[in-house]
Amino acid sequence: MIRYRPSLVPVGALIVALAMLMSACGGKLIQTDPRHKAAVAVQAVAESLFAVQDAEGVLYAFCTISQDQHRAINRQLVKALTLTQSAAKVVIVWHPGLPAPAELAQLLPALQALTGDIVTQLPQAQQAQLWPTIVAVYQAVAVCLILFGG
């Protein structure tokens, strides 16, 4: 009588295929993580503020804005950049898997509003140029607030 011996090859191949599939899906897994969303939002806010700071510097260098405007915008930038740094530090110490820190639900909307305020102080042409980065900030912060229930 012929005895059937279980063949490990097809099942082993299935395991390897599943592991490869999960590796391929790894990028998608992190994209749905609240901590990652918060990290993306903080980076979006920071990048938009850097763009505003650079644009403001160029405008001041070409005398398009006055010295008073230059000082006023930079005072607000100090506040916004410091808040962004606080938000970045909150995300860094946020242990993955734990609920979102309460500070983030307050810091992110404040930053969103402050970034918008600073941009409106710039001339119309520069506001139009910076609009895509501001939209990215609003979207990233909105996603976080939906996730955190803020």
Place this chain on the structure above:
Amino acid sequence: MAKITASDALAWTQVVLQLVTIGATTVVKVKQAMIDAGHAADDVRLVALDAELTKRIARAKAASE
């Protein structure tokens, strides 16, 4: 035609169950490793961002005075 005995069927079932368990454990481990790698990448970016923010704050402070 060859017959499958009860002991063959039992052996098959045990092997398949073990492999399914190994497969499920592997999938969970790979998933967690990918998420951990994502968090580590976020941390690297955030630490670099923190350093850049310190420079930018100093620049803005100087310009606001």
